[in-house]
Amino acid sequence: MELVEAIILAVLAASTPLLIAATGELVTERSGVLNLGVEGMMIVGAACGFAGAWLTGSILVGALFGIVAGTLMSLVFALMALGLAVNQVATGLALTILGIGLSGLIGAGFVGERITPAAHLYIPGLTDIPLIGRVLFGEDGFVYFSIALIVGVWWFLYRTRAGLILRACGDNHVSAHALGYPVLRIRTFAVMFGGACAGLAGAYLPLAYTPFFIPGMTAGRGWIALALVVFASWRPGRLVVGAYLFGAVTILQLHAQGWGVGIPSQFMSALPYLATVIVLVLLSRARTGGSTAPAALGTVFVPDR
Amino acid sequence: MQAHQRMLDPTPNGLHSGESPLLQTLGLTKRYGDFLANDSIDIDIWPKEIHALLGENGAGKSTLVKAIYGLIQPSAGEIRWQGARIVLSGPSEARSRGIGMVFQHFSLFDNLTVAENVALGLDGRESFKDMSARLEQVSKTYGLPLDPKREVWQLSVGERQRIEIVRALMQDPKFLILDEPTAVLTPQEADQLFIVLERLKAEGRAILYISHKLEEVKRLCDTATILRGGKKVETCNPRLETAASLARMMVGGEIKEVKAPAGRQTTVPRLVVNDLSLAPSEAHGVRLEHISFELKGGEILGIAGVAGNGQDELFAALSGERLSRDPGTVVIEGIAAGHLSITQRRKLGAAFVPEERLGHGTAPRMRLSENALLTGHAASGMVRRGFIDTAATLKTVDRATETFDVRKAKRDPEAASLSGGNLQKFIVGREILRNPAVLVVSQPTWGVDAGAAAVIRQALLDLATAGAAVLVTSQDLDELAEIADRIAVMFHGRLSAPLATSEATREKLGLLMGGSSLEPKEAAHAVGA
Numbered sequence: 037m038e039l040v041e042a043i044i045l046a047v048l049a050a051s052t053p054l055l056i057a058a059t060g061e062l063v064t065e066r067s068g069v070l071n072l073g074v075e076g077m078m079i080v081g082a083a084c085g086f087a088g089a090w091l092t093g094s095i096l097v098g099a100l101f102g103i104v105a106g107t108l109m110s111l112v113f114a115l116m117a118l119g120l121a122v123n124q125v126a127t128g129l130a131l132t133i134l135g136i137g138l139s140g141l142i143g144a145g146f147v148g149e150r151i152t153p154a155a156h157l158y159i160p161g162l163t164d165i166p167l168i169g170r171v172l173f174g175e176d177g178f179v180y181f182s183i184a185l186i187v188g189v190w191w192f193l194y195r196t197r198a199g200l201i202l203r204a205c206g207d208n209h210v211s212a213h214a215l216g217y218p219v220l221r222i223r224t225f226a227v228m229f230g231g232a233c234a235g236l237a238g239a240y241l242p243l244a245y246t247p248f249f250i251p252g253m254t255a256g257r258g259w260i261a262l263a264l265v266v267f268a269s270w271r272p273g274r275l276v277v278g279a280y281l282f283g284a285v286t287i288l289q290l291h292a293q294g295w296g297v298g299i300p301s302q303f304m305s306a307l308p309y310l311a312t313v314i315v316l317v318l319l320s321r322a323r324t325g326g327s328t329a330p331a332a333l334g335t336v337f338v339p340d341r
Numbered sequence: 342m343q344a345h346q347r348m349l350d351p352t353p354n355g356l357h358s359g360e361s362p363l364l365q366t367l368g369l370t371k372r373y374g375d376f377l378a379n380d381s382i383d384i385d386i387w388p389k390e391i392h393a394l395l396g397e398n399g400a401g402k403s404t405l406v407k408a409i410y411g412l413i414q415p416s417a418g419e420i421r422w423q424g425a426r427i428v429l430s431g432p433s434e435a436r437s438r439g440i441g442m443v444f445q446h447f448s449l450f451d452n453l454t455v456a457e458n459v460a461l462g463l464d465g466r467e468s469f470k471d472m473s474a475r476l477e478q479v480s481k482t483y484g485l486p487l488d489p490k491r492e493v494w495q496l497s498v499g500e501r502q503r504i505e506i507v508r509a510l511m512q513d514p515k516f517l518i519l520d521e522p523t524a525v526l527t528p529q530e531a532d533q534l535f536i537v538l539e540r541l542k543a544e545g546r547a548i549l550y551i552s553h554k555l556e557e558v559k560r561l562c563d564t565a566t567i568l569r570g571g572k573k574v575e576t577c578n579p580r581l582e583t584a585a586s587l588a589r590m591m592v593g594g595e596i597k598e599v600k601a602p603a604g605r606q607t608t609v610p611r612l613v614v615n616d617l618s619l620a621p622s623e624a625h626g627v628r629l630e631h632i633s634f635e636l637k638g639g640e641i642l643g644i645a646g647v648a649g650n651g652q653d654e655l656f657a658a659l660s661g662e663r664l665s666r667d668p669g670t671v672v673i674e675g676i677a678a679g680h681l682s683i684t685q686r687r688k689l690g691a692a693f694v695p696e697e698r699l700g701h702g703t704a705p706r707m708r709l710s711e712n713a714l715l716t717g718h719a720a721s722g723m724v725r726r727g728f729i730d731t732a733a734t735l736k737t738v739d740r741a742t743e744t745f746d747v748r749k750a751k752r753d754p755e756a757a758s759l760s761g762g763n764l765q766k767f768i769v770g771r772e773i774l775r776n777p778a779v780l781v782v783s784q785p786t787w788g789v790d791a792g793a794a795a796v797i798r799q800a801l802l803d804l805a806t807a808g809a810a811v812l813v814t815s816q817d818l819d820e821l822a823e824i825a826d827r828i829a830v831m832f833h834g835r836l837s838a839p840l841a842t843s844e845a846t847r848e849k850l851g852l853l854m855g856g857s858s859l860e861p862k863e864a865a866h867a868v869g870a
Contacts, residue, residue, distance in 0.1 A: 197465045204450050204461050211448035214412065215462055216432035331452060 043287060044171050048179055049245060051283025053078075053237040055182045057261035058268070058275055059189055060233020065265055066193065067226035068206035068332035071113055072128025075258025076135020077231050078238030081106040083143035085239025086249040090146055095154045098243050099178075099236060106235015107228050109135060114227045118220050121336045132258070140251045153247040154178065176244045178236075183276075185233070190272035202226060206330030209337040219337055234258065267315050269328040281311070361424045363388050363516055363547050364409065364440075368418035371404050378404040380571040381418065386516065391538060391548045393558040393579060396568035397591055397790045398761060402551050405568070406518050409549075410442045411435040433464060441514030443505040445521040445551075449493050455504055456489035462508040472511075480507050483537055498525045498647055506537065517541065518549045523557060524816070525648055528851035535561055555584040569593055588791065596791050599798045599823055602806045608638035611810035612659075612691075612779045613672040617679075619658050619665065627651040627834045629658060634829060634839065636810040638778070641801065642839060643825030644814040645850055651834035652814045653696070656783050659812070660693040661686045674778055684719045690778030692716070694768055696787060696814075698761060702768045705757035709749075710734040712756050713741070713771050721775055741770035745796060762793030769797050773804055780804060783814045798824050818850055832856045 057074055064071050084105035089098025109131060117127045154176040157163065162173040193199040202222055205212045209219045237257070242249045260282055267282075268274035289304035362385040371379040379401045386392050396402045407413045409420060411429030419426050422438055429435050432442075449458050456473050463472065473489050480487045485503045493501060502522060509517055519538075523531040538548055538561065552558055558565060558579050565579040567590045574590050588596060613636070619629040629651055636642050646652060657663040658679075659671060665679035672678060673689045683693070693716075695701040703712045714734045718724050723733045738753055745766040749759055756764060765785070772780060785801065786794035802824055805811045814831075815821050821828050827839035830853035837853050852858075 197460070197469075200453075200457055200460060204453060204457075207450040207452050208448075210446075211450055212461075214432070214444060214448040216411070216436075217461075 041167055041170060043291065046287045047280065047284045048171070048175060049283075050286050051280045052179050052182050053240045053245070053257055054261055054264060054282055055186060055276065055279035056178070056240065057234045057237035057258060058264040058279060059182070059186050059272070060230035060237075061261055061265050062268070062270060062272065062275055063189060063193075063202070063233075064226045064230035065333055066206045066270060066330055067202050067223045068209055068330050068335065068337075069117065069223050069227055070124045070128065070334035071110065071117075071131070071227060071230055072125060072262065073109065073113055073131025073135065073258075074230075074234050074261050075254060075256065076132035076138075077106045077109040077234035078135075078241075078254045078258045078261075079139040079252070080109050080135045080142070081235030081238030082241050082253055083139035083146070083238075083249060084235070086146055086149075086151070086242035087142060088239075089151050089243055090149055093151075095151075095177075095243050098151075099239050102235040102239025102243075103232045104235070106231040106233070106238065108231070109235070110227045110231020113231070114224045117336075118223055118227070121338050124334050124336070136252065143249050143251060146249050147251065148248070150248050151243070154244040178240050178244050186272050186276055193272065203330070206332055209332045209335070213337070213339050219339065223337075234261075237261070263309060266329075267311070269315075270330060285311070360387065362386055362421075363423060365421040366405070366409065366418060367421065369405065369408060369415050369420065370417040371401075371408060371413065372416040377571045379408070379415070382568070382573050384566050384573070384576070386547050386549060387564075388515070388545050388547050389542055390564060391542055391550055391562045393562035393565040394549055394551045394568065395553075395555075395558065395565055395587060395591055398788050399570075399790070400568040400591070401571040402568055403520070404571075406442065406520060406549065406551065409435070410440060410518060436462075436512050436514075437464065439513070439515035440518070441509035441512055441516070442518040443502070443509055443520065443522060445524065447501050447505055449501055449504060451494040452492060454490055454492050455487050455496075458493060458504055459489075459508045459511060463511060475511060476507065479511050483507070483510060483540065484533075485537065498649055499527070499530045502526070502534075506534075510541075514546065516547045516549070518551075520551045521553065522550075523552065523554060527647055527854040528818075528847050529855055531557070555579075555587045558587070559584065567591055592791050597795045597799075599795055599802065601802050601824070605639050605806045607640045608808060609675075610635050610672075611638045611674055612636040612781075612812065614659070615670055615672065617655075617658060617665065617670040619654060619663060621654065622657075622663060627654050629654050630834045632834075632836045634836065636779070636812055638808045638810050639805055640827070641805045641811040641813060641825045643821035643828040643842070644812065644831055644836070645816070645818060645821055645828055645854060646814075646831035647854055648816055650831045652783065652831055654834070655831070655836075656693070656695060656781065656814065659781050660691075660695070687716070688720050692772035692775055692777035692780045694772055694780070694782040694785065696783040698764050698768060699757060703756035703764065706755055708753045708755055709738045709741075709759075709767060710753050712767075713737040716771065717775060737771065737774060738767075740774055741767050744774070745770035745800065760790075762789040765789050766793050766796055769800055773800055776807075777804075777809055779810045779812075781812045785813060785815065786817065786820060787815075794820075818847060821845075830854055 057078055061071065061074055081102035085098045085102030088101025089095055113127055113131050116122045117124045156174050156176050159173050163169045193203060201217055205217065205219050205222050213219050238254055241253050264275060264278045264282060267278045285307045289301065292299065292304060293301050364386045366382055366384050368381045368383065369379055370377065370381050382405060394402050404413070408415045411431045411434055421427065450461070456476060459476050460469060460472055476489055485507055487503055487507060502525070522534060526534065541548060550562055562579050564576060565587065566576045567574045569591060579587060614632055614634050617629055617632040621628050627650060632655065634642065644652065658665060661681055661683040665671060668677035668680040670679040673686055673691050676689055678686050678689060699705045704715065714723050714729060717737060723730050735753060741747060747763050747767045747770065749763060759767065769782070769785060782801065785797050789797065798820065801811055801813065813821065813825060822842055825842050827841055828845045828850065829839040830837040830850060832854060833856065840849065
């Protein structure tokens with residue numbers, strides 16, 4: 037029982053950064069922009085988040101540092117890919133390379149330092165319930181925030197007019213422009229939201245997951261977040277399922293190695309990606325028409341004036 | 342103020358005494374660099390008027406309506422709305438003043454529902470629920486049925502246009518702009534649209550109607566303004582003009598008439614299609630179903646149909662852009678070619694002219710000589726031992742230029758720098774100069790000026806006279822009537838049996854284009870149901 041609870045807690049902790057980063061990228065991609073720089077924005081968010089928390093002693097300030105850092109990184113992307121209409125794939129890849137270098141620079145002085153990690157909720161009685169108590173009522177603030185975030189994004193996209201306009205920009209930017217919507221401004225906001233989320237997801241790692249910073253600590257989570265958005269076929273509900281599934285696979289793989297299961301660890305590490313490919317194939321077979329991806333995804337838009 | 346204004350702008354036919362125009366442009370000018378897209382245009386639009394805006398491609402019609410709808414800012418001149426000068430900050434301001442627009446290339450979102458699409462065209466002051474209710478009411482009132490919950494990609498072109506019109510009507514516009522609304526409709530659908538427009542006019546609204554189709558303009562419109570080269574040529578009453586006189590004003594001269602050369606004889610079958618079926622290659626594609634026809638040398642077969650009924654898919658299957666499992670489905674010059682690549686089919690004597698000029702027919706940023714090489718490398722001696730014979734490619738460009746009167750600034754410019762008509766003449770010329778046995782051409786004169794269109798149609802007729810088999814896909818029924826010997830209609834991926842052009846009336850073609858069958862048995866069944 038103890039082991040099951042421990043595994044569930046570990047899965048939640050491993051899934052949360054994936055969920056936060058993927059939620060941001062989902063909004064970005066729904067507006068028609070493909071930002072492949074999630075990994076870069078996350079790692080800068082991790083370095084700045086740790087720096088903020090170490091300097092002030094506050095986890096909240098650290099999280100804000102992460103959010104601001106991610107947003108600034110995304111503004112670099114917005115300037116290039118939206119303002120100057122540069123190829124989005126190239127810009128996103130460059131952003132990741134920039135982010136990895138930048139985070140090493142920012143974080144160099146903090147390697148080896150420790151902070152007190154984010155506190156976990158404790159409600160006497162409720163948190164003490166065996167098995168589910170700690171899972172439901174004993175998480176850190178990031179976990180609860182990530183759930184609220186994805187619910188909020190769902191509500192925004194499908195229940196508000198602003199969300200409808202954002203989806204419209206992602207489906208057909210020429211039409212959206214013809215109807216008088218400021219496509220580039222809307223996309224810039226979507227990119228910034230994606231950057232803020234990626235920065236927060238990155239900051240989660242040194243602030244809650246492990247209480248120290250090491251260079252390259254995002255370890256490809258940004259790429260998994262990108263794959264998750266595709267896996268979820270750009271729908272918030274499926275994104276939650278996907279994030280926890282990917283988190284579970286990551287944790288199970290560690291335990292499987294511990295139990296001495298005779299499957300190479302590399303194969304287990306590749307499982308999330310294999311799952312993405314399989315789901316994509318199933319989705320494209322199941323749907324008879326229409327497209328699952330935002331139709332304008334990754335295309336450059338230059339308004340005529 | 343009003344009296345003063347009327348003195349400045351006398352109405353052309355004195356019909357509107359005692360009112361002021363709903364919308365006026367005074368000296369409206371739009372400059373793009375050195376290019377004057379609109380040069381000092383004056384136009385008056387009155388309530389209860391259907392006003393035609395005529396002109397060839399590039400005459401400045403789109404620029405003018407974009408300025409009136411607030412999409413672009415004029416470089417000089419002014420727009421007056423109900424007598425007062427206005428400066429539009431954008432389309433939403435135009436809409437809030439009562440100016441609506443239905444675009445030629447629909448501004449719809451394929452993966453959103455009908456109701457969501459309509460909501461995006463409104464200012465969003467009412468709740469989604471109220472809007473949906475009003476949508477149903479407006480579509481019922483005007484006889485434009487729509488299902489608000491369906492996603493746009495599932496709808497036909499006619500239905501898509503209905504969304505645009507309903508969306509515009511829901512803002513209760515005083516003035517509605519329609520950009521080539523009938524270009525994508527069957528004749529019957531167009532008739533239904535005219536009923537709606539007449540009704541809007543009777544309600545006191547004004548309509549600006551952009552079209553190429555002169556007979557339609559004569560039938561529907563009260564006034565016509567003709568643009569040429571960015572300037573206003575004339576404002577007249579189209580009912581007092583002939584189609585020929587309107588065309589002369591648009592073109593600025595006589596248009597050469599296309600003549601079918603005498604002594605055309607059909608010979609052996611050169612292109613045969615046997616029971617061709619093909620699954621769609623993309624999400625919104627059409628499935629080709631059991632297409633069969635036979636095309637002899639010396640013959641022109643026309644394929645009519647509303648866009649998006651499988652014409653693109655058929656072109657891809659004939660050209661070899663998509664291969665068939667069964668080689669016998671496409672037979673070129675007696676050789677089963679369904680499994681052969683584009684180059685192999687070209688070697689058999691086939692040539693292809695796709696609909697899209699830039700990006701499909703030519704590589705836009707490559708020179709004409711390089712573009713000549715791209716389709717001619719296999720069979721026209723432009724490559725020797727793996728090396729390009731530059732002189733030969735340039736010679737091809739020169740020959741095409743001379744034979745088909747291609748006008749360009751340099752000897753060998755980039756494809757994208759040519760106007761649509763000149764580039765199309767070059768592409769058709771490039772293929773015809775290869776002396777093809779079979780020519781498959783899609784929308785040969787789409788968006789091409791009348792002069793170039795005449796040259797291209799004549800070239801196709803001459804090619805058939807020389808013994809080639811020519812397959813022309815077009816949405817322009819007048820064009821097919823002019824050059825084709827037989828006309829078949831494509832609908833939902835199926836091809837009707839070809840009719841002799843003399844028997845193919847607009848009514849018959851229209852029925853086929855709308856999916857009805859001409860066979861009496863099925864017609865009776867339909868009535869019974």
